[in-house]
Amino acid sequence: MKQFYLLGRNTIATISGIGRAVILLLSALAHVPNPKKGFPLLLNQLYAVGVLSLVIIIVSGTFIGMVLALQGYTILVGYGAEASLGPMVALSLIRELGPVIAALLFAGRAGSALTAEIGLMKATEQLSSLEMMAVDPLRRVIAPRFWAGMISLPLLTAMFSAVGILGAHLVGVDWLGVDGGTFWSVMQSQVDFEKDILNGIIKSIVFAFVITWIAVFKGYDCDPTSEGISKATTATVVQSSLWVLSLDFILTALMFTK
Amino acid sequence: MSEILVDIRNMTFKRDERVIYDDISLSIPKGKVTAIMGPSGIGKTTLLRLIGGQLKPESGNIFFDGKDIPRLSRNALFETRKRMSMLFQSGALFSDMSVYDNIAFPIREHTNLPENLIEKMVLMKLEAVGLRGARDLRPSELSGGMARRAALARSIALDPELILYDEPFAGQDPISMGVIVRLIRSLNDALGLTSVVVSHDVPEVMGIADYIYIIAEQKIIGQGTPEQIAEQTSPLVRQFVNGESDGPVPFHFKAAPYREELIRKTAFTNRKGG
Numbered sequence: 001m002k003q004f005y006l007l008g009r010n011t012i013a014t015i016s017g018i019g020r021a022v023i024l025l026l027s028a029l030a031h032v033p034n035p036k037k038g039f040p041l042l043l044n045q046l047y048a049v050g051v052l053s054l055v056i057i058i059v060s061g062t063f064i065g066m067v068l069a070l071q072g073y074t075i076l077v078g079y080g081a082e083a084s085l086g087p088m089v090a091l092s093l094i095r096e097l098g099p100v101i102a103a104l105l106f107a108g109r110a111g112s113a114l115t116a117e118i119g120l121m122k123a124t125e126q127l128s129s130l131e132m133m134a135v136d137p138l139r140r141v142i143a144p145r146f147w148a149g150m151i152s153l154p155l156l157t158a159m160f161s162a163v164g165i166l167g168a169h170l171v172g173v174d175w176l177g178v179d180g181g182t183f184w185s186v187m188q189s190q191v192d193f194e195k196d197i198l199n200g201i202i203k204s205i206v207f208a209f210v211i212t213w214i215a216v217f218k219g220y221d222c223d224p225t226s227e228g229i230s231k232a233t234t235a236t237v238v239q240s241s242l243w244v245l246s247l248d249f250i251l252t253a254l255m256f257t258k
Numbered sequence: 259m260s261e262i263l264v265d266i267r268n269m270t271f272k273r274d275e276r277v278i279y280d281d282i283s284l285s286i287p288k289g290k291v292t293a294i295m296g297p298s299g300i301g302k303t304t305l306l307r308l309i310g311g312q313l314k315p316e317s318g319n320i321f322f323d324g325k326d327i328p329r330l331s332r333n334a335l336f337e338t339r340k341r342m343s344m345l346f347q348s349g350a351l352f353s354d355m356s357v358y359d360n361i362a363f364p365i366r367e368h369t370n371l372p373e374n375l376i377e378k379m380v381l382m383k384l385e386a387v388g389l390r391g392a393r394d395l396r397p398s399e400l401s402g403g404m405a406r407r408a409a410l411a412r413s414i415a416l417d418p419e420l421i422l423y424d425e426p427f428a429g430q431d432p433i434s435m436g437v438i439v440r441l442i443r444s445l446n447d448a449l450g451l452t453s454v455v456v457s458h459d460v461p462e463v464m465g466i467a468d469y470i471y472i473i474a475e476q477k478i479i480g481q482g483t484p485e486q487i488a489e490q491t492s493p494l495v496r497q498f499v500n501g502e503s504d505g506p507v508p509f510h511f512k513a514a515p516y517r518e519e520l521i522r523k524t525a526f527t528n529r530k531g532g
Contacts, residue, residue, distance in 0.1 A: 129350035134339040
Protein backbone atom coordinates (compact mmCIF):
# COMPACT_ATOMS: atom_id res chain seq x y z
CA MET A 1 0.00 0.00 0.00
CA LYS A 2 2.79 2.35 0.93
CA GLN A 3 4.49 1.72 -2.43
CA PHE A 4 1.35 2.84 -4.26
CA TYR A 5 1.18 5.94 -2.11
CA LEU A 6 4.83 6.78 -2.84
CA LEU A 7 4.41 6.07 -6.56
CA GLY A 8 1.38 8.34 -6.72
CA ARG A 9 3.04 11.07 -4.71
CA ASN A 10 6.21 11.03 -6.81
CA THR A 11 4.24 11.03 -10.05
CA ILE A 12 2.20 14.02 -8.97
CA ALA A 13 5.34 15.81 -7.78
CA THR A 14 7.08 15.18 -11.11
CA ILE A 15 4.14 16.35 -13.18
CA SER A 16 3.61 19.48 -11.11
CA GLY A 17 7.36 20.13 -11.35
CA ILE A 18 7.19 19.98 -15.14
CA GLY A 19 4.20 22.31 -15.03
CA ARG A 20 6.06 24.82 -12.85
CA ALA A 21 9.11 24.63 -15.12
CA VAL A 22 6.98 25.38 -18.21
CA ILE A 23 5.24 28.27 -16.47
CA LEU A 24 8.62 29.66 -15.34
CA LEU A 25 10.01 29.56 -18.86
CA LEU A 26 6.91 31.06 -20.47
CA SER A 27 6.61 33.88 -17.93
CA ALA A 28 10.32 34.66 -18.15
CA LEU A 29 10.35 34.85 -21.93
CA ALA A 30 6.87 36.05 -22.84
CA HIS A 31 7.49 39.77 -22.80
CA VAL A 32 8.99 42.43 -24.98
CA PRO A 33 12.52 43.03 -23.71
CA ASN A 34 13.65 46.55 -22.91
CA PRO A 35 17.00 46.79 -24.74
CA LYS A 36 18.29 49.67 -22.63
CA LYS A 37 17.93 47.74 -19.38
CA GLY A 38 18.11 44.19 -20.72
CA PHE A 39 21.27 44.41 -22.81
CA PRO A 40 23.72 45.23 -19.98
CA LEU A 41 22.20 42.38 -17.93
CA LEU A 42 22.63 39.99 -20.87
CA LEU A 43 26.25 41.10 -21.34
CA ASN A 44 27.01 40.42 -17.67
CA GLN A 45 25.53 36.96 -17.93
CA LEU A 46 27.30 36.20 -21.22
CA TYR A 47 30.52 36.92 -19.36
CA ALA A 48 29.59 34.78 -16.33
CA VAL A 49 28.12 31.89 -18.30
CA GLY A 50 30.14 31.98 -21.53
CA VAL A 51 33.50 33.68 -21.10
CA LEU A 52 34.20 32.04 -17.75
CA SER A 53 33.56 28.60 -19.32
CA LEU A 54 36.14 29.23 -22.05
CA VAL A 55 39.15 27.78 -20.23
CA ILE A 56 37.61 24.40 -19.46
CA ILE A 57 36.15 24.15 -22.99
CA ILE A 58 39.40 25.01 -24.77
CA VAL A 59 41.65 22.83 -22.63
CA SER A 60 39.29 19.84 -22.84
CA GLY A 61 38.77 20.33 -26.58
CA THR A 62 42.50 20.37 -27.26
CA PHE A 63 43.18 17.21 -25.28
CA ILE A 64 40.23 15.32 -26.74
CA GLY A 65 41.39 16.21 -30.26
CA MET A 66 44.91 15.04 -29.41
CA VAL A 67 43.69 11.73 -27.98
CA LEU A 68 41.40 11.14 -30.97
CA ALA A 69 44.30 11.69 -33.36
CA LEU A 70 46.56 9.38 -31.41
CA GLN A 71 44.01 6.57 -31.18
CA GLY A 72 42.79 7.09 -34.75
CA TYR A 73 46.31 7.04 -36.15
CA THR A 74 47.27 3.76 -34.47
CA ILE A 75 44.15 2.08 -35.90
CA LEU A 76 44.18 3.68 -39.35
CA VAL A 77 47.90 3.19 -39.96
CA GLY A 78 47.38 -0.59 -39.79
CA TYR A 79 45.26 -0.34 -42.97
CA GLY A 80 47.47 2.30 -44.54
CA ALA A 81 44.53 4.67 -44.20
CA GLU A 82 46.15 7.40 -42.09
CA ALA A 83 45.19 9.91 -44.80
CA SER A 84 41.63 9.63 -43.42
CA LEU A 85 42.75 10.87 -39.99
CA GLY A 86 41.56 14.44 -40.74
CA PRO A 87 37.92 13.58 -41.59
CA MET A 88 37.75 10.94 -38.87
CA VAL A 89 38.68 13.45 -36.20
CA ALA A 90 36.64 16.27 -37.69
CA LEU A 91 33.47 14.21 -38.12
CA SER A 92 33.68 12.69 -34.63
CA LEU A 93 34.10 16.15 -33.13
CA ILE A 94 31.58 18.07 -35.20
CA ARG A 95 28.81 15.46 -35.16
CA GLU A 96 29.12 13.95 -31.68
CA LEU A 97 31.92 14.75 -29.28
CA GLY A 98 31.85 18.51 -29.72
CA PRO A 99 28.18 19.08 -28.90
CA VAL A 100 27.97 16.34 -26.25
CA ILE A 101 31.17 16.92 -24.29
CA ALA A 102 30.88 20.70 -24.49
CA ALA A 103 27.31 20.34 -23.18
CA LEU A 104 28.39 18.06 -20.31
CA LEU A 105 31.19 20.44 -19.34
CA PHE A 106 28.84 23.40 -19.65
CA ALA A 107 26.32 21.69 -17.35
CA GLY A 108 29.05 21.14 -14.77
CA ARG A 109 30.64 24.57 -15.05
CA ALA A 110 27.87 27.03 -15.91
CA GLY A 111 24.67 25.09 -15.13
CA SER A 112 25.67 24.35 -11.55
CA ALA A 113 26.79 27.95 -11.04
CA LEU A 114 23.47 29.29 -12.34
CA THR A 115 21.47 27.01 -10.03
CA ALA A 116 23.59 27.85 -7.00
CA GLU A 117 23.45 31.58 -7.68
CA ILE A 118 19.69 31.72 -8.17
CA GLY A 119 19.15 29.37 -5.21
CA LEU A 120 21.23 31.58 -2.97
CA MET A 121 19.35 34.66 -4.17
CA LYS A 122 16.17 32.87 -3.15
CA ALA A 123 17.53 31.78 0.24
CA THR A 124 18.74 35.29 1.08
CA GLU A 125 15.32 36.74 0.10
CA GLN A 126 16.81 38.71 -2.80
CA LEU A 127 14.17 37.32 -5.18
CA SER A 128 11.40 38.19 -2.73
CA SER A 129 12.76 41.68 -2.29
CA LEU A 130 12.81 42.16 -6.08
CA GLU A 131 9.14 41.17 -6.15
CA MET A 132 8.32 43.57 -3.35
CA MET A 133 10.14 46.33 -5.27
CA ALA A 134 7.72 45.61 -8.13
CA VAL A 135 10.54 44.18 -10.26
CA ASP A 136 9.69 40.82 -11.79
CA PRO A 137 12.53 38.41 -10.86
CA LEU A 138 11.62 36.20 -13.82
CA ARG A 139 12.44 39.00 -16.22
CA ARG A 140 15.27 40.52 -14.26
CA VAL A 141 17.07 37.36 -13.08
CA ILE A 142 15.87 34.36 -15.08
CA ALA A 143 15.48 35.74 -18.62
CA PRO A 144 19.01 37.17 -19.09
CA ARG A 145 20.57 33.99 -17.68
CA PHE A 146 18.48 31.83 -19.97
CA TRP A 147 19.39 33.78 -23.11
CA ALA A 148 23.06 33.90 -22.10
CA GLY A 149 23.08 30.08 -21.91
CA MET A 150 21.29 29.76 -25.25
CA ILE A 151 23.87 32.02 -26.95
CA SER A 152 26.98 30.74 -25.15
CA LEU A 153 26.79 26.97 -25.57
CA PRO A 154 26.57 26.84 -29.40
CA LEU A 155 29.55 29.22 -29.59
CA LEU A 156 31.49 27.21 -27.01
CA THR A 157 30.69 24.03 -28.95
CA ALA A 158 32.08 25.54 -32.16
CA MET A 159 35.25 26.53 -30.30
CA PHE A 160 35.52 23.08 -28.74
CA SER A 161 35.40 21.38 -32.14
CA ALA A 162 37.80 23.90 -33.69
CA VAL A 163 40.49 23.57 -31.01
CA GLY A 164 39.94 19.78 -31.05
CA ILE A 165 40.81 19.70 -34.76
CA LEU A 166 43.87 21.87 -34.08
CA GLY A 167 44.92 19.47 -31.29
CA ALA A 168 44.51 16.56 -33.70
CA HIS A 169 46.65 18.40 -36.25
CA LEU A 170 49.33 18.92 -33.61
CA VAL A 171 49.50 15.18 -32.83
CA GLY A 172 48.71 13.70 -36.25
CA VAL A 173 50.65 16.03 -38.53
CA ASP A 174 53.34 17.65 -36.40
CA TRP A 175 54.18 14.64 -34.26
CA LEU A 176 53.16 11.42 -36.08
CA GLY A 177 53.97 12.69 -39.57
CA VAL A 178 50.66 12.54 -41.47
CA ASP A 179 50.89 14.83 -44.51
CA GLY A 180 49.45 18.25 -43.62
CA GLY A 181 47.97 18.89 -47.06
CA THR A 182 46.19 15.53 -47.03
CA PHE A 183 44.93 16.10 -43.48
CA TRP A 184 43.15 19.35 -44.44
CA SER A 185 42.07 18.54 -48.01
CA VAL A 186 40.49 15.15 -47.25
CA MET A 187 38.75 16.76 -44.26
CA GLN A 188 37.39 19.51 -46.51
CA SER A 189 36.05 17.07 -49.08
CA GLN A 190 34.49 14.75 -46.51
CA VAL A 191 32.82 17.19 -44.11
CA ASP A 192 29.49 18.42 -45.42
CA PHE A 193 28.19 21.77 -44.19
CA GLU A 194 24.51 20.87 -44.05
CA LYS A 195 24.76 17.26 -42.99
CA ASP A 196 27.54 17.60 -40.42
CA ILE A 197 28.14 21.15 -39.27
CA LEU A 198 24.53 22.32 -39.30
CA ASN A 199 23.35 19.19 -37.48
CA GLY A 200 26.08 19.70 -34.88
CA ILE A 201 24.90 23.28 -34.34
CA ILE A 202 21.28 22.13 -34.02
CA LYS A 203 22.34 19.61 -31.38
CA SER A 204 24.19 22.26 -29.40
CA ILE A 205 21.18 24.60 -29.51
CA VAL A 206 18.92 21.83 -28.20
CA PHE A 207 21.40 21.01 -25.42
CA ALA A 208 21.77 24.69 -24.51
CA PHE A 209 17.99 24.97 -24.19
CA VAL A 210 17.67 21.90 -21.98
CA ILE A 211 20.64 22.63 -19.70
CA THR A 212 19.86 26.31 -19.13
CA TRP A 213 16.19 25.60 -18.57
CA ILE A 214 16.95 22.91 -15.99
CA ALA A 215 19.59 25.10 -14.31
CA VAL A 216 17.43 28.20 -13.88
CA PHE A 217 14.37 26.18 -12.88
CA LYS A 218 16.22 24.13 -10.25
CA GLY A 219 17.64 27.32 -8.74
CA TYR A 220 14.30 29.13 -8.74
CA ASP A 221 12.37 26.15 -7.40
CA CYS A 222 14.81 24.94 -4.73
CA ASP A 223 14.19 24.82 -0.99
CA PRO A 224 15.69 28.07 0.31
CA THR A 225 18.13 26.29 2.66
CA SER A 226 21.76 25.26 2.32
CA GLU A 227 20.67 21.65 1.91
CA GLY A 228 18.08 22.62 -0.71
CA ILE A 229 20.64 24.56 -2.75
CA SER A 230 23.16 21.73 -2.70
CA LYS A 231 20.49 19.24 -3.77
CA ALA A 232 19.33 21.53 -6.56
CA THR A 233 22.89 22.03 -7.83
CA THR A 234 23.49 18.28 -7.92
CA ALA A 235 20.14 17.72 -9.62
CA THR A 236 21.03 20.26 -12.31
CA VAL A 237 24.26 18.47 -13.22
CA VAL A 238 22.79 14.95 -13.05
CA GLN A 239 19.55 15.71 -14.88
CA SER A 240 21.10 17.85 -17.60
CA SER A 241 23.78 15.24 -18.26
CA LEU A 242 21.18 12.48 -18.59
CA TRP A 243 19.00 14.63 -20.83
CA VAL A 244 21.96 15.58 -23.03
CA LEU A 245 23.02 11.96 -23.51
CA SER A 246 19.54 10.64 -24.21
CA LEU A 247 18.57 13.53 -26.49
CA ASP A 248 21.84 13.05 -28.34
CA PHE A 249 20.84 9.50 -29.20
CA ILE A 250 17.43 10.60 -30.42
CA LEU A 251 18.85 13.49 -32.45
CA THR A 252 21.56 11.27 -33.98
CA ALA A 253 18.93 8.69 -34.91
CA LEU A 254 16.84 11.40 -36.60
CA MET A 255 19.74 13.15 -38.33
CA PHE A 256 22.12 10.46 -39.45
CA THR A 257 20.04 7.36 -40.23
CA LYS A 258 18.77 7.05 -43.75
CA MET B 259 -9.50 56.36 14.65
CA SER B 260 -7.71 57.93 11.71
CA GLU B 261 -7.93 56.78 8.11
CA ILE B 262 -7.20 53.09 7.43
CA LEU B 263 -4.47 52.17 4.91
CA VAL B 264 -4.47 48.38 5.20
CA ASP B 265 -7.63 46.57 6.16
CA ILE B 266 -7.68 42.81 6.62
CA ARG B 267 -11.18 41.34 6.78
CA ASN B 268 -12.05 37.77 7.84
CA MET B 269 -8.86 36.39 6.37
CA THR B 270 -8.05 32.69 6.57
CA PHE B 271 -4.73 31.36 5.40
CA LYS B 272 -3.58 27.74 5.28
CA ARG B 273 -0.23 26.26 4.47
CA ASP B 274 -0.96 22.76 3.13
CA GLU B 275 -3.40 21.50 5.75
CA ARG B 276 -2.08 23.64 8.61
CA VAL B 277 -4.20 26.67 9.45
CA ILE B 278 -1.95 29.71 10.00
CA TYR B 279 -4.67 32.37 10.33
CA ASP B 280 -8.24 31.56 11.17
CA ASP B 281 -10.68 34.28 10.18
CA ILE B 282 -8.71 37.26 11.46
CA SER B 283 -9.49 40.93 10.93
CA LEU B 284 -7.21 43.84 11.65
CA SER B 285 -6.68 47.34 10.37
CA ILE B 286 -3.60 49.48 10.02
CA PRO B 287 -4.16 53.22 10.36
CA LYS B 288 -2.41 55.69 8.07
CA GLY B 289 0.61 57.54 9.45
CA LYS B 290 1.04 55.30 12.51
CA VAL B 291 3.44 52.60 13.62
CA THR B 292 1.43 49.42 14.06
CA ALA B 293 3.12 46.40 15.61
CA ILE B 294 2.22 42.75 15.10
CA MET B 295 3.62 40.67 17.95
CA GLY B 296 3.49 37.02 18.78
CA PRO B 297 5.63 33.99 19.46
CA SER B 298 8.04 32.73 16.78
CA GLY B 299 6.65 30.41 14.16
CA ILE B 300 3.07 31.64 14.16
CA GLY B 301 3.38 33.25 10.75
CA LYS B 302 4.04 36.92 11.44
CA THR B 303 6.25 37.17 8.36
CA THR B 304 3.53 35.35 6.45
CA LEU B 305 1.17 38.18 7.32
CA LEU B 306 3.56 40.70 5.70
CA ARG B 307 3.80 38.52 2.60
CA LEU B 308 0.01 38.38 2.47
CA ILE B 309 -0.18 42.17 2.61
CA GLY B 310 2.50 42.39 -0.10
CA GLY B 311 0.58 39.95 -2.29
CA GLN B 312 3.35 37.34 -2.36
CA LEU B 313 0.94 34.84 -0.83
CA LYS B 314 -2.78 34.50 -1.37
CA PRO B 315 -5.21 33.81 1.48
CA GLU B 316 -7.70 30.93 1.43
CA SER B 317 -10.56 33.36 1.95
CA GLY B 318 -11.20 36.91 3.09
CA ASN B 319 -9.99 40.31 1.91
CA ILE B 320 -6.82 42.33 2.29
CA PHE B 321 -7.46 45.91 1.27
CA PHE B 322 -4.62 48.31 0.61
CA ASP B 323 -6.03 51.80 0.13
CA GLY B 324 -9.30 50.24 -1.01
CA LYS B 325 -7.74 47.73 -3.44
CA ASP B 326 -8.25 44.04 -2.65
CA ILE B 327 -4.66 42.73 -2.94
CA PRO B 328 -5.38 39.00 -3.49
CA ARG B 329 -7.75 39.80 -6.34
CA LEU B 330 -5.51 42.19 -8.27
CA SER B 331 -4.11 41.21 -11.66
CA ARG B 332 -0.35 40.70 -11.84
CA ASN B 333 0.22 44.10 -13.44
CA ALA B 334 -2.06 45.91 -11.00
CA LEU B 335 -0.31 44.15 -8.11
CA PHE B 336 3.09 45.30 -9.35
CA GLU B 337 1.76 48.86 -9.69
CA THR B 338 0.42 48.72 -6.13
CA ARG B 339 3.73 47.36 -4.81
CA LYS B 340 5.46 50.51 -5.99
CA ARG B 341 3.60 52.26 -3.17
CA MET B 342 4.83 49.89 -0.47
CA SER B 343 8.14 48.41 0.52
CA MET B 344 9.43 45.74 2.83
CA LEU B 345 12.48 45.53 5.03
CA PHE B 346 13.48 41.88 5.11
CA GLN B 347 14.97 40.26 8.18
CA SER B 348 18.18 39.46 6.31
CA GLY B 349 18.23 42.86 4.63
CA ALA B 350 18.18 41.04 1.27
CA LEU B 351 20.67 43.48 -0.25
CA PHE B 352 21.86 42.43 -3.71
CA SER B 353 25.24 40.88 -3.04
CA ASP B 354 26.65 41.70 -6.49
CA MET B 355 26.20 45.48 -6.10
CA SER B 356 27.68 48.18 -3.87
CA VAL B 357 25.57 49.82 -1.17
CA TYR B 358 25.12 52.84 -3.47
CA ASP B 359 23.87 50.73 -6.39
CA ASN B 360 21.57 48.78 -4.11
CA ILE B 361 19.81 51.97 -3.07
CA ALA B 362 19.83 53.38 -6.61
CA PHE B 363 18.35 50.10 -7.90
CA PRO B 364 14.62 50.78 -7.34
CA ILE B 365 15.02 54.38 -8.56
CA ARG B 366 16.75 53.24 -11.76
CA GLU B 367 14.16 50.50 -12.30
CA HIS B 368 11.07 52.63 -11.90
CA THR B 369 12.05 56.12 -13.03
CA ASN B 370 13.93 57.66 -15.93
CA LEU B 371 15.74 60.22 -13.81
CA PRO B 372 19.22 61.36 -14.86
CA GLU B 373 22.12 59.82 -12.99
CA ASN B 374 23.16 63.06 -11.22
CA LEU B 375 19.68 63.39 -9.72
CA ILE B 376 19.69 59.72 -8.67
CA GLU B 377 23.00 60.31 -6.93
CA LYS B 378 21.51 63.16 -4.88
CA MET B 379 18.50 61.03 -3.92
CA VAL B 380 20.69 58.09 -2.90
CA LEU B 381 22.96 60.33 -0.81
CA MET B 382 19.93 61.78 0.97
CA LYS B 383 18.63 58.31 1.82
CA LEU B 384 22.08 57.20 2.99
CA GLU B 385 22.41 60.32 5.12
CA ALA B 386 19.05 59.54 6.72
CA VAL B 387 20.31 56.16 7.93
CA GLY B 388 23.82 57.46 8.71
CA LEU B 389 25.65 55.40 6.08
CA ARG B 390 26.80 58.05 3.58
CA GLY B 391 30.39 56.99 4.27
CA ALA B 392 29.62 53.38 3.35
CA ARG B 393 28.35 54.08 -0.18
CA ASP B 394 31.14 52.17 -1.93
CA LEU B 395 31.17 49.12 0.35
CA ARG B 396 29.81 45.76 -0.71
CA PRO B 397 26.99 44.19 1.36
CA SER B 398 29.43 41.48 2.50
CA GLU B 399 31.61 44.18 4.10
CA LEU B 400 28.78 45.52 6.28
CA SER B 401 27.95 44.43 9.81
CA GLY B 402 24.48 43.01 10.43
CA GLY B 403 23.17 46.31 11.79
CA MET B 404 24.67 48.33 8.94
CA ALA B 405 23.21 45.92 6.37
CA ARG B 406 19.77 46.42 7.84
CA ARG B 407 20.17 50.20 7.79
CA ALA B 408 21.33 50.07 4.16
CA ALA B 409 18.31 47.91 3.35
CA LEU B 410 16.14 50.46 5.14
CA ALA B 411 17.62 53.22 2.96
CA ARG B 412 16.76 51.11 -0.10
CA SER B 413 13.21 50.53 1.08
CA ILE B 414 12.57 54.27 1.44
CA ALA B 415 14.29 55.08 -1.87
CA LEU B 416 11.04 55.70 -3.72
CA ASP B 417 9.22 57.27 -0.75
CA PRO B 418 6.63 54.51 -0.25
CA GLU B 419 3.40 55.02 1.65
CA LEU B 420 3.74 51.80 3.62
CA ILE B 421 6.80 50.05 5.01
CA LEU B 422 6.59 46.49 6.26
CA TYR B 423 9.35 45.65 8.75
CA ASP B 424 10.08 41.95 9.20
CA GLU B 425 11.71 41.37 12.61
CA PRO B 426 13.79 44.56 12.41
CA PHE B 427 15.32 44.03 15.87
CA ALA B 428 16.22 40.34 15.61
CA GLY B 429 19.90 39.59 16.17
CA GLN B 430 20.99 43.20 16.73
CA ASP B 431 23.41 44.42 19.38
CA PRO B 432 21.97 47.02 21.81
CA ILE B 433 23.50 49.98 19.94
CA SER B 434 22.22 49.08 16.48
CA MET B 435 18.91 48.10 18.07
CA GLY B 436 18.67 51.64 19.47
CA VAL B 437 19.55 53.08 16.07
CA ILE B 438 16.88 51.05 14.29
CA VAL B 439 14.23 51.87 16.89
CA ARG B 440 15.00 55.57 16.41
CA LEU B 441 15.01 55.27 12.62
CA ILE B 442 11.65 53.50 12.40
CA ARG B 443 10.00 56.14 14.54
CA SER B 444 11.70 59.17 12.99
CA LEU B 445 11.23 58.00 9.38
CA ASN B 446 7.59 57.30 10.08
CA ASP B 447 7.01 60.78 11.46
CA ALA B 448 9.29 62.75 9.13
CA LEU B 449 8.15 61.14 5.87
CA GLY B 450 4.54 60.63 6.88
CA LEU B 451 4.78 56.88 6.31
CA THR B 452 2.66 54.10 7.63
CA SER B 453 4.74 51.39 9.30
CA VAL B 454 3.94 47.81 10.17
CA VAL B 455 6.50 46.22 12.49
CA VAL B 456 6.46 42.48 12.96
CA SER B 457 8.47 41.53 16.00
CA HIS B 458 8.66 39.58 19.21
CA ASP B 459 10.90 42.04 21.03
CA VAL B 460 8.42 43.31 23.59
CA PRO B 461 10.25 46.33 25.13
CA GLU B 462 11.35 47.80 21.76
CA VAL B 463 7.89 47.42 20.26
CA MET B 464 6.19 48.87 23.33
CA GLY B 465 8.54 51.83 22.97
CA ILE B 466 7.70 52.81 19.40
CA ALA B 467 4.33 51.35 18.43
CA ASP B 468 1.16 53.43 18.35
CA TYR B 469 -1.01 50.34 18.27
CA ILE B 470 -0.23 46.68 18.92
CA TYR B 471 -1.82 43.43 17.80
CA ILE B 472 -0.75 40.23 19.53
CA ILE B 473 -1.29 37.05 17.53
CA ALA B 474 -1.17 33.50 18.83
CA GLU B 475 -2.90 30.27 17.94
CA GLN B 476 -4.17 31.55 14.56
CA LYS B 477 -6.09 34.41 16.19
CA ILE B 478 -5.61 37.91 17.48
CA ILE B 479 -5.45 37.42 21.24
CA GLY B 480 -4.97 41.01 22.25
CA GLN B 481 -4.82 44.51 20.83
CA GLY B 482 -4.51 48.08 21.97
CA THR B 483 -2.06 50.90 22.59
CA PRO B 484 1.11 49.92 24.48
CA GLU B 485 -0.48 51.17 27.72
CA GLN B 486 -3.61 49.09 27.17
CA ILE B 487 -1.53 46.02 26.35
CA ALA B 488 0.51 46.45 29.52
CA GLU B 489 -2.72 46.46 31.55
CA GLN B 490 -4.40 43.50 29.87
CA THR B 491 -5.32 40.67 32.16
CA SER B 492 -5.70 37.88 29.61
CA PRO B 493 -3.28 35.12 30.72
CA LEU B 494 -2.08 34.56 27.15
CA VAL B 495 -1.17 38.22 26.68
CA ARG B 496 0.43 38.38 30.13
CA GLN B 497 2.55 35.32 29.40
CA PHE B 498 3.82 36.84 26.15
CA VAL B 499 4.46 40.33 27.46
CA ASN B 500 6.22 39.09 30.58
CA GLY B 501 8.10 36.33 28.77
CA GLU B 502 7.00 33.44 31.01
CA SER B 503 8.22 30.06 29.85
CA ASP B 504 5.03 28.17 30.65
CA GLY B 505 1.40 29.15 30.65
CA PRO B 506 -1.45 29.10 28.15
CA VAL B 507 1.20 28.78 25.41
CA PRO B 508 2.69 25.56 26.71
CA PHE B 509 6.41 24.91 27.16
CA HIS B 510 6.02 21.51 25.51
CA PHE B 511 5.33 21.14 21.80
CA LYS B 512 2.22 19.06 21.16
CA ALA B 513 3.14 15.40 21.76
CA ALA B 514 1.79 12.02 22.85
CA PRO B 515 1.75 11.45 26.64
CA TYR B 516 5.32 11.17 27.92
CA ARG B 517 4.85 7.91 29.86
CA GLU B 518 3.06 6.19 27.02
CA GLU B 519 5.78 7.15 24.54
CA LEU B 520 8.60 5.90 26.77
CA ILE B 521 6.88 2.52 27.16
CA ARG B 522 6.17 2.29 23.44
CA LYS B 523 9.79 3.16 22.57
CA THR B 524 11.07 0.36 24.81
CA ALA B 525 8.71 -2.15 23.23
CA PHE B 526 9.83 -1.10 19.79
CA THR B 527 13.53 -1.45 20.69
CA ASN B 528 12.90 -4.90 22.15
CA ARG B 529 11.08 -6.02 19.05
CA LYS B 530 13.89 -4.77 16.86
CA GLY B 531 16.52 -6.42 19.04
CA GLY B 532 14.67 -9.73 19.24
